[in-house]
Amino acid sequence: MYQNPKNKASFKLRKFISNIYRDSDIGYSILRPFYKIYELGLRITPDQFIIKRSFKKHMGYDLNLDNPRTLNEKINWLKLHNRKPIQTILADKYKVRDYVKNKVGDKYLIPLLFESKNEKDLTPDNLPEPNFIIKANHNSSGGLIVRDKNKVDWKKAQKRFKRLLNENHYYSTTEWQYKNIEPRIIAEQLLTYEDGSIPEDIKFHCFNGKVAFIMVDFDRFGELRTRNLYDSEWNLIPCNWGRPYGRDMEKPSNLDEMIAVAEKLAEDFAYVRVDLYLVKSQIFFGELTFYHASGFQAFYQKECDEKFGDMLDISALKK
Structure with missing residues (x-):
């Protein structure tokens, strides 16, 4: 059975424990030894075993690495089999700045x-x-x-x-x-709007160097984060990836430029998520994410996972 992603109680518990671990002296002292034991176990366990177990837990079905079909399956296949050294540099929020500067120019850097x-x-x-x-x-x-x-x-x-x-x-x-x-x-x-609020994350999911769909997250620091998916023409896609629908958002006036920036940054990769912000018509680069939600975030509609999976071509990498 396909897992319902609305497990708010589990998420809140993990968040609560994480906050105690990071922000409380007593919590850190108590939890740190357990974390180190847990980390030691992860160090000696093969990645494939951990990924398969986590996938089944979060997604509700077995991960097929021999013939991945859904988007989440293909993201996890890439985690194991498509490891380019440059990705370590680009996942570094400090060193990625030089890559962005060389690819699209420093005017997009925060x-x-x-x-x-x-x-x-x-x-x-x-x-x-x-x-x-x-x-x-x-x-x-x-x-x-x-x-x-x-x-x-x-x-x-x-x-x-x-x-x-x-x-x-x-x-x-x-x-x-x-x-x-x-x-x-x-x-x-x-980055803020004139009223001091935080701008929306506009995330461009790029498949084989082209924008496949655009994800907008609303109220990232609020109690209830919501999310819309749009195609490259800014039509709402009837799919929910991990979160309920948010409010309607007007099509950005310089969407074409944002897509061009995202595709330039994504051109060397089978899959990457390019996060951008738009403030006063100025585009800013956020980050590059190679495995959205580690490939463990369920769609509310399983057919959407399959639909986007069909769009991502990893055949050349499997040879």
Whole structure:
């Protein structure tokens, strides 16, 4: 039976434990030994075994690596069999900036305000006036939004990022490109609309160098994130990938330019998600993601997983 993705209770529990682990001294001290034992188990377990087990748990059906058909199956096949060294550089939120600059130009880069490999450098004196966001370059843990430096507990922030610097995202996701990233802390200008709200993530899922569909996430930092899928003409696609429908969004005035940027950045890969933002008609690059949700996010409609899977051609890579 195809798994219903609306498992909010499980997600909230994982989020709660993660917050205790990262932000609480007592929680970190208690949970850290268990995490290290868990990580040791992951280190000695073959990737294929972990991926197959996780796939069945999240998706509700067995992963077919010999003849992958759905989009999620093909994403997991790529995780195991299409490992280009450059992907380690491009998954690095700091080093990817040079790739973007060389491919499409630095005008699409969000201004970088700070970078360091030492959490002790994370002090208000080393950072500009808000607004900005602090994040690690080597994982997908989100970030610390700073709108007022006087309201930040900087010792707590240092402790949080020290813990992040000691984590290897590869062992929790089996996404190999994270394994050898050199951890560091970066701060970027916070992109906002005029009312101070955070702009929508506009994610271009590119198959074989071309935009296959566009995903828009709404209220990323809110209680209920919603999501729409659009085709390249900005027609709503009747598919839900992991989240319910969001509000209707007007077609961006410079959608053609956004598609051109996404396809230029994606041209060397069978599958990659190119995240862009649009603020005051200015396009900004977010990140490159090679395995959306690690290939473990169910569609509400199984036929959509199959439909998009048919569109992604990995035959040349299987030879």
